[in-house]
Amino acid sequence: MESFIPQMEPWFGEEERIAMDDYLGHGGWITEFKKTQEFEQMIAEFTGAKHCIVVNNGTISLTLAALAAGIKAGVEVIVPNFTMIATPNSIKMFGAKPVVVDVEPETLCLNIDLVKKAITSKTKAIFFVSANGRYPKSGIEAFVNLAKENNLILLEDSAQSLGSFYPNGKHIGREGLIGSFSFSAPKVISTGQGGALITDDDDMAHKIKRLKDFGRSGGGNDIHDSIGWNFKFTDIQAVIGIEQMKKLQWRVDRKKEIWKLYKEQLKDISQIKFFDQDIKNTTPWFMDVLANDRENLQSYLKEQGIGTRIMYPPINKQKAYNIGGEYSISNLVGEKGLWLPSAAQLSDNEIIKITNGIHQFYS
Numbered sequence: 001m002e003s004f005i006p007q008m009e010p011w012f013g014e015e016e017r018i019a020m021d022d023y024l025g026h027g028g029w030i031t032e033f034k035k036t037q038e039f040e041q042m043i044a045e046f047t048g049a050k051h052c053i054v055v056n057n058g059t060i061s062l063t064l065a066a067l068a069a070g071i072k073a074g075v076e077v078i079v080p081n082f083t084m085i086a087t088p089n090s091i092k093m094f095g096a097k098p099v100v101v102d103v104e105p106e107t108l109c110l111n112i113d114l115v116k117k118a119i120t121s122k123t124k125a126i127f128f129v130s131a132n133g134r135y136p137k138s139g140i141e142a143f144v145n146l147a148k149e150n151n152l153i154l155l156e157d158s159a160q161s162l163g164s165f166y167p168n169g170k171h172i173g174r175e176g177l178i179g180s181f182s183f184s185a186p187k188v189i190s191t192g193q194g195g196a197l198i199t200d201d202d203d204m205a206h207k208i209k210r211l212k213d214f215g216r217s218g219g220g221n222d223i224h225d226s227i228g229w230n231f232k233f234t235d236i237q238a239v240i241g242i243e244q245m246k247k248l249q250w251r252v253d254r255k256k257e258i259w260k261l262y263k264e265q266l267k268d269i270s271q272i273k274f275f276d277q278d279i280k281n282t283t284p285w286f287m288d289v290l291a292n293d294r295e296n297l298q299s300y301l302k303e304q305g306i307g308t309r310i311m312y313p314p315i316n317k318q319k320a321y322n323i324g325g326e327y328s329i330s331n332l333v334g335e336k337g338l339w340l341p342s343a344a345q346l347s348d349n350e351i352i353k354i355t356n357g358i359h360q361f362y363s
């Protein structure tokens, strides 16, 4: 029997096993130490950022980015209405107010014209989310300028964007004051759980390091000159992360090939619509499309052993938020958005099987 093709699965190989065996065989601190520093260094080098600090997940990394940047309870932060719920939740945790704004149809990134309208005297920051590695059609520079003109802080939720670059060559996450990544199970690379913050700002890096380590004034001591918590990583995760980073370029290349093959195979199907992915500079983390008759397509594919996942429902319609207003693009994604199988280890034959299944469904 052919095996089920999941929508996504993490991928660990011999390299992770050998590295972990070696690490555990030589004694180590287990908690974050030298391996974590090595992992941070690799991310800093890959992204070109001056500093990288890793933390326990990509939600807390958003919270710490906001706290380090001085965002406080009661202020407003603009977030897209299409994003993973972690983006608004990360700041709600300490009492800031997420203000949802609709996204562009082409990229599902924040719509700058709507952002301009949403700015009030209470707005302190914009959380820009690079949806599936994409940058906005309006250009990220327009967001940088808008933030400057209005004295706002631009933060980047780049959780889905490791391996994606702006057309100016900068890695996504580097145009804001701080960029944040996630290494949860389905991400481009994974450490099980994990998050990273990148910044070129020495003061931000200093603050983030304090916030994640009980506000300690230095490594390992018990002198606390500020308030902080424990959002640390572990060397066990870093051992895996280092091996995953070594495979990153291969994964980036393979994800791009997979996206191109899907697009080619589905080009004649009017019921499936792709987004504007700049495949030269950006890396599709998930293969995202708008699909007519989505739920029936999902069931049909499932019967053929193919897993899919519906894209994030709009934040405003989540019971946890329940915000009124018109958000036509994120609502459309809520009705038609579908993630097709997206693991880097998918073979071309498997993709052909999936796209044949889609052809059969619509014919």
Ligand SMILES: Cc1ncc(COP(=O)(O)O)c(C=O)c1O
Pocket (backbone or CB within 6 Å): 057, 058, 059, 060, 083, 084, 086, 087, 129, 157, 159, 160, 181, 182, 183, 184, 193, 194, 195
């Ligand atoms: C845009 C975005 N932000 C934040 C997160 C949260 O990351 P984590 O699961 O590591 O907490 C995710 C994870 O899916 C995400 O896609």
